[in-house]
Amino acid sequence: MAKASVVVPEQVGAAAAAQVGCPCPGTTLFPYPPPRAGIAVRRKCLQAAQQLELGAGLRGGWVESMRASSPTHAKAAAALAAGVDEEHAAWMARHPSALGEFEKVVAASKGKQIVMFLDYDGTLSPIVDDPDAAFMSETMRMAVRSVAKHFPTAIVSGRCRDKVFEFVKLAELYYAGSHGMDIKGPASRHAAAKSPPHNKGVLFQPASEFLPMIEQVHQRLEQATSSIPGAKVENNKFCVSVHFRCVDEKSWGALAETVRRVVREFPRLRLSQGRMVFEVRPTIKWDKGKALEFLLDSLGTYYSTTLPFLVGKKTHWLCSAAGFADCRDVLPVYIGDDRTDEDAFKVLRRRGQGVGILVSKHPKETSASFSLQEPAEVMEFLLRLVEWNRLSRTRLRL
Numbered sequence: 001m002a003k004a005s006v007v008v009p010e011q012v013g014a015a016a017a018a019q020v021g022c023p024c025p026g027t028t029l030f031p032y033p034p035p036r037a038g039i040a041v042r043r044k045c046l047q048a049a050q051q052l053e054l055g056a057g058l059r060g061g062w063v064e065s066m067r068a069s070s071p072t073h074a075k076a077a078a079a080l081a082a083g084v085d086e087e088h089a090a091w092m093a094r095h096p097s098a099l100g101e102f103e104k105v106v107a108a109s110k111g112k113q114i115v116m117f118l119d120y121d122g123t124l125s126p127i128v129d130d131p132d133a134a135f136m137s138e139t140m141r142m143a144v145r146s147v148a149k150h151f152p153t154a155i156v157s158g159r160c161r162d163k164v165f166e167f168v169k170l171a172e173l174y175y176a177g178s179h180g181m182d183i184k185g186p187a188s189r190h191a192a193a194k195s196p197p198h199n200k201g202v203l204f205q206p207a208s209e210f211l212p213m214i215e216q217v218h219q220r221l222e223q224a225t226s227s228i229p230g231a232k233v234e235n236n237k238f239c240v241s242v243h244f245r246c247v248d249e250k251s252w253g254a255l256a257e258t259v260r261r262v263v264r265e266f267p268r269l270r271l272s273q274g275r276m277v278f279e280v281r282p283t284i285k286w287d288k289g290k291a292l293e294f295l296l297d298s299l300g301t302y303y304s305t306t307l308p309f310l311v312g313k314k315t316h317w318l319c320s321a322a323g324f325a326d327c328r329d330v331l332p333v334y335i336g337d338d339r340t341d342e343d344a345f346k347v348l349r350r351r352g353q354g355v356g357i358l359v360s361k362h363p364k365e366t367s368a369s370f371s372l373q374e375p376a377e378v379m380e381f382l383l384r385l386v387e388w389n390r391l392s393r394t395r396l397r398l
């Protein structure tokens, strides 16, 4: 199989993805997926969701869906205050706090190498009105840096890779920008040695043929939405975001119609929704879930010669012939807050391997097993994981 550190053509990447798609026999056996809720609870959750940000596509109607697209929206907050406590408790029972159930999470990693996947907006940085000001705190940066010292770590974001790197500023991580369509390895001597100079560590760009089209649609969207106050178009290299967080609700219908009209001019692009944002991206079958599988494979190759891992009291070195994707001794942990992260949670569920953690204060339909409320809890979880790993290593040395 084509290995990381080189730009691989789309077919090879697809083959790689297909190959890594099968669950490793005998991998983890974490209670995953979590038990499904009964129909009544499920219906209640969906009702709660209507006021929140999930499943908007299911109910049709763009404006309703836009309204539902962020729990920070005033109406959602009011609905919450009016009482969805019961649904919330039922939801929490099915997606318990990863902090509250920390011992279960680490028990699942016994004898396995944890591989960490982190979304950016809403996970490492709080959601703010201005996408250019979504800075991550210095303490969060230190937590991510510590995690990366202990476990192979990747940031998986809808943002353009360069931009998310500007926010995170940690060269030792893997980055998957544009919803996983732009993957790059860490700038290390090890990676550089494996990568031809012109590749500069880029691993995989399955949508590179779409670059000119994305430029075009970006321009068209900027032009077409310029008369709608508050609308902001963001070029994420292999996809484009149209933000409506700062658009008056009265103009949402007009904005949705404008975006749809422009996207219809590009049959090879599709439209989806995130948190108060429209996402325009190529129709190729590549998403954060596929990126997770690709990275599992690539990270294994990269870390194989640099990271020891413990099985019982014995230290092993990961074999360099295969990536983590083929390895039974790996526990992927994916933390994310958005609809696009669901593709990654679904992959973990399908593989029966790993821990999916949704960042949300409110009930949402999700394939994740656990939840954390907000970035502050994500940081606490990361720091606990580091501390737990340090202590287990120390105990083993004694």
Ligand SMILES: O=P(O)(O)OC[C@H]1O[C@H](O[C@H]2O[C@H](CO)[C@@H](O)[C@H](O)[C@H]2O)[C@H](O)[C@@H](O)[C@@H]1O
Binding pocket: 119, 120, 121, 122, 126, 127, 128, 129, 130, 131, 132, 134, 156, 157, 158, 159, 234, 236, 241, 243, 245, 274, 275, 276, 277, 279, 338, 340
């Ligand atoms: O995959 P992610 O890293 O979560 O990126 C998804 C989108 O995140 C950003 O938008 C979101 O965060 C903004 C800043 O907090 C907020 O203003 C916006 O409403 C959110 O949707 C980013 O700007 C988008 O390009 C990403 O696609």
